[in-house]
Amino acid sequence: MRPTYALIGLLAVVTSLGSLNAQNLAADLDGASWFRVSDSPSLDIAEAITIECWIRPNGFGFQRLVGKWGEPDDRSYATSIGRLQVPSDRYVFSLSPDGLGNPSFEQTEFGPFALEGWTHVACTFDGTTRRAYLNGELRKTENKPGPIHTGAIDLAIGARLLLNAGPVVDRFFNGTIDEVRIWSVARTEEQIRSLINETIRPSEVPHFPGLISVWNMDGDASDSVGLNDGQPVGNVQYTQADDIPVLFPAWEDLGNALGGTEGEPVLVGEGSLIPGTLVTLTLTDALPNAEYILLASAVNLSAPFKGGVLVPDPAPPGVVVVLPPLFPGFVAVSGTWPPGVPPGLTTYYQYWIVDPAGPAGFAASNAISGTAP
Numbered sequence: 001m002r003p004t005y006a007l008i009g010l011l012a013v014v015t016s017l018g019s020l021n022a023q024n025l026a027a028d029l030d031g032a033s034w035f036r037v038s039d040s041p042s043l044d045i046a047e048a049i050t051i052e053c054w055i056r057p058n059g060f061g062f063q064r065l066v067g068k069w070g071e072p073d074d075r076s077y078a079t080s081i082g083r084l085q086v087p088s089d090r091y092v093f094s095l096s097p098d099g100l101g102n103p104s105f106e107q108t109e110f111g112p113f114a115l116e117g118w119t120h121v122a123c124t125f126d127g128t129t130r131r132a133y134l135n136g137e138l139r140k141t142e143n144k145p146g147p148i149h150t151g152a153i154d155l156a157i158g159a160r161l162l163l164n165a166g167p168v169v170d171r172f173f174n175g176t177i178d179e180v181r182i183w184s185v186a187r188t189e190e191q192i193r194s195l196i197n198e199t200i201r202p203s204e205v206p207h208f209p210g211l212i213s214v215w216n217m218d219g220d221a222s223d224s225v226g227l228n229d230g231q232p233v234g235n236v237q238y239t240q241a242d243d244i245p246v247l248f249p250a251w252e253d254l255g256n257a258l259g260g261t262e263g264e265p266v267l268v269g270e271g272s273l274i275p276g277t278l279v280t281l282t283l284t285d286a287l288p289n290a291e292y293i294l295l296a297s298a299v300n301l302s303a304p305f306k307g308g309v310l311v312p313d314p315a316p317p318g319v320v321v322v323l324p325p326l327f328p329g330f331v332a333v334s335g336t337w338p339p340g341v342p343p344g345l346t347t348y349y350q351y352w353i354v355d356p357a358g359p360a361g362f363a364a365s366n367a368i369s370g371t372a373p
Contacts, residue, residue, distance in 0.1 A: 033234030070153030185210030258308030260363025307359025311367035
């Protein structure tokens with residue numbers, strides 16, 4: 001018998017949608033504001049590193065994104081747009097083995113890019129090879145082995161911090177930045193893609209070895225998984241980031257909704273489907289205070305049923321959960337994705353709602369599928 005690994009049998013929490021709404025903001029930097037993060041042992045990375053973030057720049061030119069890069073002899077790691085010796089429409093990944101200046105060795109140039117919406121930038125180094133990714137796609141590989149210098153300069157986001165004293169700062173970023181992360185491991189292309197649109201929660205950190213800090217920029221620059229909180233300098237503003245594109249989605253909308261009193265109920269799945277991470281199924285636009293029936297299965301049945309299409313196969317090992325009529329037209333069911341799910345396994349989900357306006361006394365949400373990375 002094929003195992004289902006159905007999400008529903010492992011859920012611990014059923015809550016209203018309203019209690020799950022989180023901010024989805026990004027930091028808007030005006031070309032004179034930035035964030036300062038005090039130096040700490042966890043940020044002094046000597047062997048392997050990944051730096052990633054979402055950005056939406058307002059213009060070209062030499063602008064620092066993230067870095068510990070003091071002058072003249074305290075250079076460690078940095079990502080930038082352009083540099084003095086590099087075209088302004090390129091990204092640059094910089095690493096220094098000794099803290100000193102050696103542009104031909106330090107810099108790895110990749111791109112170009114256009115000023116059109118959001119871009120995800122990720123740079124990795126495994127001790128030997130540097131790799132640079134744009135929107136999850138490998139754009140540059142360079143073999144430049146060596147250690148990474150560890151120094152006392154603070155980390156800066158959105159500017160180049162040259163000296164802690166003063167401070168001495170230049171090369172400000174003008175644009176919007178979100179989901180800044182630093183790891184002490186070189187993430188693979190598959191790993192970068194799997195979290196490219198996800199928010200990492202503190203409870204999930206044990207499942208991601210090497211994760212040092214995450215600055216979500218949801219109204220401040222606190223480190224949501226570590227102790228490296230950032231302090232804003234200048235006129236930092238925050239803006240909605242709902243227009244960040246979804247790349248490599250784990251979830252697919254399969255359609256097959258069946259209208260009822262409130263129209264067609266809508267089901268949305270969220271989460272990376274990585275073991276140990278949070279997964280949420282959210283139903284909206286359903287008849288309030290009705291009986292909701294949630295089906296989950298590893299088998300796509302897609303059979304005619306009650307005037308609609310029943311997508312998940314309810315037969316064992318499928319799972320059927322009946323929720324009491326306690327919800328005002330929406331409900332969010334969340335839980336932790338279980339360990340041991342085979343990569344590539346697809347599971348299917350759909351709600352059926354007791355609704356007198358439906359063709360046979362039922363309405364149904366669209367079906368969705370989630371595929372484990």
